[in-house]
Amino acid sequence: MYDIVVIGAGVVGGLIARELSKYDLRVCLVEKESDVAMGATKANSAIVHAGFDAKVGSMKARMNVRGSEMMESVARELGVKFDRNESLVVAFENERKEVEEIYERGLANGVKGLSILEHDELMAIEPNLNPELSCALLAKTGAIVCPYELCIAAVGNAMDNGAELLLDFEVCDIEKTDGGYVIRATDGRSVNTRYFVNSAGLYSDKIADMTGDGGFSVHPRRGEYMILDKECGSLVKRTVFHTPTKMGKGILVSPTVDGNLLLGPTAVDMEDKEDNSVTAEGFDMIVKGSLDNVSGIPFGKVITSFCGLRAVGDVGDFIIKYRDGVVTLGGIESPGLTSSPAIAEYVVELFAQNGVKFEKKADFNPYRKPAHEFRESSMEEKNEVIARDARYGRIVCRCEGITEGEIVEAIHTNPPARDVDGVKRRTRGGMGRCQGGFCSPAVVAILARELGTSIDAITKFGKGSVINYSKTKGDN
Ligand SMILES: Cc1cc2nc3c(=O)[nH]c(=O)nc-3n(C[C@H](O)[C@H](O)[C@H](O)COP(=O)(O)OP(=O)(O)OC[C@H]3O[C@@H](n4cnc5c(N)ncnc54)[C@H](O)[C@@H]3O)c2cc1C
Numbered sequence: 001m002y003d004i005v006v007i008g009a010g011v012v013g014g015l016i017a018r019e020l021s022k023y024d025l026r027v028c029l030v031e032k033e034s035d036v037a038m039g040a041t042k043a044n045s046a047i048v049h050a051g052f053d054a055k056v057g058s059m060k061a062r063m064n065v066r067g068s069e070m071m072e073s074v075a076r077e078l079g080v081k082f083d084r085n086e087s088l089v090v091a092f093e094n095e096r097k098e099v100e101e102i103y104e105r106g107l108a109n110g111v112k113g114l115s116i117l118e119h120d121e122l123m124a125i126e127p128n129l130n131p132e133l134s135c136a137l138l139a140k141t142g143a144i145v146c147p148y149e150l151c152i153a154a155v156g157n158a159m160d161n162g163a164e165l166l167l168d169f170e171v172c173d174i175e176k177t178d179g180g181y182v183i184r185a186t187d188g189r190s191v192n193t194r195y196f197v198n199s200a201g202l203y204s205d206k207i208a209d210m211t212g213d214g215g216f217s218v219h220p221r222r223g224e225y226m227i228l229d230k231e232c233g234s235l236v237k238r239t240v241f242h243t244p245t246k247m248g249k250g251i252l253v254s255p256t257v258d259g260n261l262l263l264g265p266t267a268v269d270m271e272d273k274e275d276n277s278v279t280a281e282g283f284d285m286i287v288k289g290s291l292d293n294v295s296g297i298p299f300g301k302v303i304t305s306f307c308g309l310r311a312v313g314d315v316g317d318f319i320i321k322y323r324d325g326v327v328t329l330g331g332i333e334s335p336g337l338t339s340s341p342a343i344a345e346y347v348v349e350l351f352a353q354n355g356v357k358f359e360k361k362a363d364f365n366p367y368r369k370p371a372h373e374f375r376e377s378s379m380e381e382k383n384e385v386i387a388r389d390a391r392y393g394r395i396v397c398r399c400e401g402i403t404e405g406e407i408v409e410a411i412h413t414n415p416p417a418r419d420v421d422g423v424k425r426r427t428r429g430g431m432g433r434c435q436g437g438f439c440s441p442a443v444v445a446i447l448a449r450e451l452g453t454s455i456d457a458i459t460k461f462g463k464g465s466v467i468n469y470s471k472t473k474g475d476n
Pocket residue numbers: 007008009010011012013014030031032033036037038039040041042043044045046047048049169170171172199200201202203204207222223224265308309310311332333334335336337338339
């Protein structure tokens with residue numbers, strides 16, 4: 001019998017599991033996919049928002065501002081890259097009123113470090129901005145982080161502190177029992193628990209319906225992106241948004257913590273919760289929107305594109321509620337990444353207010369070794385590691401300079417990588433200019449060797465994904 005089960009291993013569920021692992025509790029995280037961070041967490045803008053967007057007095061505003069305050073120290077403990085690069089919301093003259101509005105809203109939300117910059121001040125700090133821009137809101141607390149790295153690290157740290165992770169566990173039924181709940185998966189497995197947290201992102205409405213605690217719906221809103229090569233990563237230093245619309249924060253241009261340039265997202269309401277395809281129309285919108293903000297973007301340097309699905313609720317705010325031993329999280333769209341540490345903290349508070357006893361674990365270890373430690377060490381330090389383990393001297397991913405030693409480490413560190421994309425998200429092997437063109441076969445071979453299986457058993461991203469080892473074209 002678990003004390004608390006968390007359904008959904010995205011960044012929110014991952015940070016909740018980590019928060020719970022600070023206490024003497026049996027905690028289990030269940031996830032329908034074959035790896036963690038497979039939902040909205042793997043495909044978003046990666047921005048730690050300052051907190052000026054959300055409606056004053058809303059749950060979103062409260063969680064955003066608190067999450068933004070907490071993120072730097074959480075990232076430091078978990079060894080996750082974080083950069084307080086600041087953000088700008090730029091505007092043409094006819095949009096000035098909106099900049100003033102978000103400035104006022106930010107102040108009312110308690111956001112520190114806000115100011116309005118005029119054209120010349122703006123161009124002085126970001127010379128590649130569109131020179132027709134008139135003014136901008138500068139948010140000194142705006143930052144960037146890697147969302148899947150944060151999720152993987154949070155789940156890994158929770159596991160190192162005793163939490164369990166069950167993958168390929170798609171919850172399909174929940175039954176109330178005398179002492180709690182039985183949570184059943186589609187493959188026949190089940191877990192018993194006293195309490196649980198519904199952190200199932202786009203599917204949180206379906207999970208809530210299973211206990212009769214629904215009454216809200218969540219629909220997907222597509223957001224498409226382009227990523228440019230690292231040689232473009234310094235085009236802007238700050239994250240550059242345009243003034244928001246009712247569909248979201250608009251198209252941004254931002255460096256990533258790994259030095260690429262990110263453009264996007266679009267915002268299109270959808271029905272299919274699984275359709276994360278990219279479209280030609282989406283690319284046109286990104287090109288136009290990003291050029292409104294920044295001039296001279298070298299679109300020929302795009303190395304890949306992707307799409308994320310926002311979990312948009314029907315109440316216009318985050319739903320975070322407790323009932324009968326269950327905390328339900330619904331509509332955790334943006335700024336859900338920013339808010340994730342604050343939501344985790346609040347979930348514990350909600351359980352405690354409702355009589356759950358929390359006793360601190362004496363041996364909780366908040367720290368995790370950074371996955372990028374070897375990659376970013378000096379040549380001298382690298383040579384020391386290589387002298388101890390020659391696998392760190394063998395480069396597998398040439399674009400990102402990732403070694404066999406780092407890949408092996410990712411396969412044997414909590415939560416272990418089991419497929420090619422899992423290795424990619426943990427090490428960046430395959431994330432560079434050639435997008436895995438050269439290193440994928442070597443990664444498959446290392447995975448097969450380390451997992452003691454054949455290469456045919458290695459997938460791209462778990463069930464339903466295959467890697468083709470035969471010719472893709474005929475001879476004629
Ligand atoms: C385009 C876009 C841009 C965004 N930009 C930002 C940003 O810049 N800053 C910011 O703060 N936020 C941003 N967000 C929001 C942020 O990404 C999300 O709020 C956050 O990732 C939500 O995390 P989560 O863990 O709640 O959801 P998810 O990451 O979706 O995780 C939910 C998990 O539940 C699992 N699950 C679902 N059903 C079941 C089931 N039946 N059984 C078991 N498991 C199940 C899913 O597989 C998934 O892994 C953006 C989102 C998108 C899509």
